[in-house]
Amino acid sequence: MTYENIQFEIEAGVAKLTLNRPDKLNSFTQAMHLEVREALQQLRADKSVRVLVLTGAGRGFCAGQDLGDRAVAPGGAAVDLGESVEKFYAPLVLALRELPMPVICAVNGVAAGAGANLALACDIVLAAKSASFIEAFCKLGLIPDTGGTWHLPRLIGHARATGLAMLGEKLSAERAEQWGLIWKAVPDEELMNEAMAMAKHFAGAPTKGLAFTKHALQASYGNTLADQLKLEGEMMRELGYSHDYREGVDAFINKRAPNFKGE
Template identity: 60%
Template sequence: MDYETIEVAISDGIARITLNRPDRLNSFTRAMHAELREALANLGDARVVILTGAGRAFCAGQDLNDRAVAPGEAVDLGETVEESWNPLIRTLAALPQPVIAKVNGVAAGAGANIALACDIVVAASTAKFIQSFSALGLIPDSGGSWHLPRLVGQARALGLALTGEPLEAQRAADWGLIWKCVGGEWLDSEVDSLAEKLAALPPLGLAAIKQIVRTSWSRSLDEELDLQRDEMRRLGFTDDYREGVAAFLEKRPAKFTGR
């Protein structure tokens, strides 16, 4: 499909989605939300998703001009969150495919929290993560208040959210907020290599890993052990597991079909 606010390319099992409003730092409008929702619902045979931004930013969050609200007028932000941002975060979490955030520049507000909602975040060394909500009297939405303390702990989460200070990518990696920080000249090759690796692995297993890790917060250790048993049983009967074992024993590359 042709889109106005995003670019989508799917090949070799990898879906590359680019937020494409560089003049507005890839900030979101209702149109962009609708197009991204459409793209994520039509990934075809893609086994991995890469989400990035065009130009010098990853995403600056909500385009405040999109609401066309005059200064001093009230606006129902909860409606915007419920209609647009919450469904996006839930979709990223529920997709069976691993989602890689390729953070090429500033990620601010909801834009930062979109990145954190992805499964793996790789950022250029020049990128920054900014929880810019407090300056507007708001809270970190788009999953921010949930992901931040789980990734970096309460003290750092509160520091980031209350002050709104930019967090450089290398420190974000050191804190465990993101998976990796690389030099900007290496960002494309690093993410492409990672996506190709994931696309070649058993998709049922990757989907199970994503689901079990993301939901582990809600279970006790006993419940987790029982679920691990059930998932190992289920996956052990798949064609992909048999192919993986056969390929290992025969010392050849495996060919996984997702069955």
Template identity: 60%
Template sequence: MSRAFETLGVELADAVATITLNRPDRLNAFTRQMHAELREALADVRAGRERGTVRALVLTGAGRAFCAGQDLGDRQSGPAGAPPDLGASIEENYKPLVLALRALELPVIAAVNGVAAGAGASIALACDLVIAGRSASFIQSFAKLGLVPDTGGSWILPRLVGPARAMGLALLGERLSAEQAAEWGLIWSCVDDGELQPVVRELAMRLAAGPTCGYARTKQSLWASSTNDLDTQLDLERDFMRELGRSDDYREGVAAFIEKRAARFTGR
């Protein structure tokens, strides 16, 4: 986690990795370089999880925005000035990013410190927990460009807020405040701007000290429930419980409960 990036800030402390989207002059909008660097940073996080040095991840933005989505000036035109292939951009960059965030076997927290628009909103909502500052907002800006919610937005939105609200957000492209997002269940919580980083830091450290394997299987089982039928989901729960029942963390959790003390989980 020590490598330097041009479009990201990366830190590791107390088993918490923090990745900061760092193009504040462009509201942290995505470029091909940022995508490439983020893939490398997430690979480092995965490697750190395997070593046991990373047990939680925070994703946030520098300056006054979380992420404004795609930097439209960075998109390449096709041959002879033909329109850009937006599908290629999804396939090469945004789809792998969402799947990589979902596949991380540790808790992922989005600390939304300002506007999260377009793909930026979708990336935040693809994280496991979303904490937003009170001045933050979420905008499904795709309709204003004649596009559809991408980066998983069309899948995530109706599952979080229901089809009626998802349709309104997608078609109207109106700004949704952090407070309203919390009331609707789109995000976990909204806090005062000055409290965002301390609250997220405390939560991330709490999760990093917890039963990491159990957290990983919990997030996997909840995401899988969106498409599994009950019988399949019950089988998945059985398989995960069998695996976790053999873990060091389960033995430690039982011992701590019996001995009436705080558990000392190792994430194994």
């Protein structure tokens, strides 16, 4: 498929999806949403893919919603923003969270509004040191959508989440790392090299085990300890029968590099 608003490529087990509206700081339109959705469906259907890298073209990662795409004219009819969340942003967040593989986000510049929370929906977030995160919704009389009200307090606690959400202040990548909002802030010139090196590592890793780890961590927010222990047992039982577990043990015992198939 030919895309106009994104770039999407798959090579050697690594899928790379680049938001590609650099003149608009990669802000989302309905057309871009549909292209991202199509790319993620293609990714899920391709059994060779074992990791996804998400980034943005140009000087920004994503400025959130393109307000011109659903503009509210003075005196005009109101726009149903709930429809936008239900049709586009919520399915996008859930699709990323449910992918049976690691998702790396390389934040190459400003991540604002829905763009900031899109990054937080990924499993591991790397950010250029010049990048920043802005929960800009409060400046428009809105709430942090795209999972923002769910991810923020869980990642950085209630007090910091409230401050970011209600003040809309810019948070630098380095401060985001210090707060535990992201995995790591790296020099700008090293961002994509580090992201792709991590992706290459995951492309050769035991993908099923990583997918189960991802889903177990997500489930822990809603489980009791007893429920989580039961889930861990069920997952360990299934993984214990996998090729990659047997391969990992054999490689360890024989002091050789493992050849994981991701199964």
